[in-house]
Amino acid sequence: MTSGGFRMFRRLEDRCRGCGNCRELKCSENCTGCRACLLVCPEDAILPGEPETKEYTVAVNGRDVRSGGTVGDALEGAGLRRAMIPGEGDVFSPCASGACLACSVSIDGCxxxxxxxPLSEGMVIETAPEPPLRYVSSFGPHTAGGVGTPFSEKTGAPVEVVCFTHGCNLRCPQCQNSQVAFTSQGNLLDPHETAGILMGLESIYRTGTVTISGGECTLNRTWLSTTIRAIRELKGDVNVHVDTNGTILTPEYLDELLDSGMNRIGIDLKGLRPETFMEISGLHDEKTARVYLENSWNAFRYLSENHRDIFMGLGVPYSRSLISMDELSAMASRISSINRDVQVTVLDYRPEFRRRDIERPSEDEMMRVKDVMIDEGLRNVVVQTSAGFR
Structure with a gap:
C-alpha cells in the first residue's frame, strides 16, 4: 500500500506480541512515513517501507513548495526548521505523534x-501559534499521587484527581505509560473542558488536589497555563499539581505556571551525567539531551531559590541496569547542596515497554538507596518499593 511519502510500514510477525499499540494509531491506512508507529512499538517489530517519490505542490506561508510525506516535511522544504527544544528552530515539534499539538499549523484554515x-495537493499551510488544545485521557482518582504529592498525604485513599496528557519529548525505553506517551488516542480537549472534568471529579472525591501529568504535560505551554487558570477560576483553594520531566522548563515558563495558579510540582531528575540521561530517556542527540538535563536541574534550583512557598518534589529513577549507586550518591549530594529539605522520591524502575529485561529492585535494595541518599544530607527521602512507599 502506498500513500504520501512511503510505502506502508510492515510488521515483523515473528517479533510482534500483539500488544495492539500500532493499531491504535489513526494513520494505519494512510502512511506518510511520519514514524509514529516506531515510537509506540515495544518490540521493534515495525520496519519502514521503501521511500515513495510522489510529491505535492503546497503553499507554505505563501511560498510554493514541492514535497512528499507530512506537513512537517513541507515546512522543512520551505526552509523552516523543526526542533525539539523551544526557540531552537522555527517550529517546536517535540512529540512526533500528533498528541501535544505544539507543532500545529493552519491547513486550509483548520x-x-x-x-x-499527510500532505495533499494544493494545501495552503500557514504557521500559527500553538493552539490551546491537547489530547488528554485517564481522568480519575489517584491513591498514590505523584512525585509532587506530599508523602504525608499518601494514606491509601484518593489523594488527588488526575488527567494524563498524551505525547512526550522523551523516548524512555522503560516507559511505564507508553500508550499515553507515544499516541494521540485521548480526547482532544481545550483548557475549560479539561478543568471542568477535573473539578467535577474533585467535587465527588473531595481530594483538594488536581493533578496534570503525562506523557509530558508541559509541551503545549498555552494549553497548560490556560488549563491551570481555568481550574483556579472554578475553585480558588484547590491544590494544582503539575508532574513533569522538567526538560523544557525555564524560569519564565515556571513563573507563568505559578502566576496561573500552580502551587505543587513534581520534577524528574533522570541522572546527573548526560550519558545516564540518554540511557534512561532514550534520546540519541547529545545536544538535546544536555539541554534537557540542564533545564530539569535548573528548574529545581530556580524554584528552591525563589519559590519556597510552593510544594516541590523530585523524582529520581533507580535500576542498577540504568544508573549506578555512585551516581545516585552524587545526585543526592548535589540536591542537598541546593535544598536538603526537598522531598525526593526514588522510583524503582520495573520491567516495562522495551526494557522487560530490567530486574525490579528489591525492597531491601531500595532501602539501601534511601540510606545512601540520607547519608548525603537529604532530610526527606521516600523510596517506592514493591511493598509500597517507605
Whole structure:
C-alpha cells in the first residue's frame, strides 16, 4: 500500500506480541512515513517501507513548495526548521505523534499537527501559534499521587484527581505509560473542558488536589497555563499539581505556571551525567539531551531559590541496569547542596515497554538507596518499593 511519502510500514510477525499499540494509531491506512508507529512499538517489530517519490505542490506561508510525506516535511522544504527544544528552530515539534499539538499549523484554515498530517495537493499551510488544545485521557482518582504529592498525604485513599496528557519529548525505553506517551488516542480537549472534568471529579472525591501529568504535560505551554487558570477560576483553594520531566522548563515558563495558579510540582531528575540521561530517556542527540538535563536541574534550583512557598518534589529513577549507586550518591549530594529539605522520591524502575529485561529492585535494595541518599544530607527521602512507599 502506498500513500504520501512511503510505502506502508510492515510488521515483523515473528517479533510482534500483539500488544495492539500500532493499531491504535489513526494513520494505519494512510502512511506518510511520519514514524509514529516506531515510537509506540515495544518490540521493534515495525520496519519502514521503501521511500515513495510522489510529491505535492503546497503553499507554505505563501511560498510554493514541492514535497512528499507530512506537513512537517513541507515546512522543512520551505526552509523552516523543526526542533525539539523551544526557540531552537522555527517550529517546536517535540512529540512526533500528533498528541501535544505544539507543532500545529493552519491547513486550509483548520488546525492540525504538522508532524503526522499527510500532505495533499494544493494545501495552503500557514504557521500559527500553538493552539490551546491537547489530547488528554485517564481522568480519575489517584491513591498514590505523584512525585509532587506530599508523602504525608499518601494514606491509601484518593489523594488527588488526575488527567494524563498524551505525547512526550522523551523516548524512555522503560516507559511505564507508553500508550499515553507515544499516541494521540485521548480526547482532544481545550483548557475549560479539561478543568471542568477535573473539578467535577474533585467535587465527588473531595481530594483538594488536581493533578496534570503525562506523557509530558508541559509541551503545549498555552494549553497548560490556560488549563491551570481555568481550574483556579472554578475553585480558588484547590491544590494544582503539575508532574513533569522538567526538560523544557525555564524560569519564565515556571513563573507563568505559578502566576496561573500552580502551587505543587513534581520534577524528574533522570541522572546527573548526560550519558545516564540518554540511557534512561532514550534520546540519541547529545545536544538535546544536555539541554534537557540542564533545564530539569535548573528548574529545581530556580524554584528552591525563589519559590519556597510552593510544594516541590523530585523524582529520581533507580535500576542498577540504568544508573549506578555512585551516581545516585552524587545526585543526592548535589540536591542537598541546593535544598536538603526537598522531598525526593526514588522510583524503582520495573520491567516495562522495551526494557522487560530490567530486574525490579528489591525492597531491601531500595532501602539501601534511601540510606545512601540520607547519608548525603537529604532530610526527606521516600523510596517506592514493591511493598509500597517507605
Amino acid at each position: 488546525i492540525a499537527p504538522s508532524c503526522v498530517t
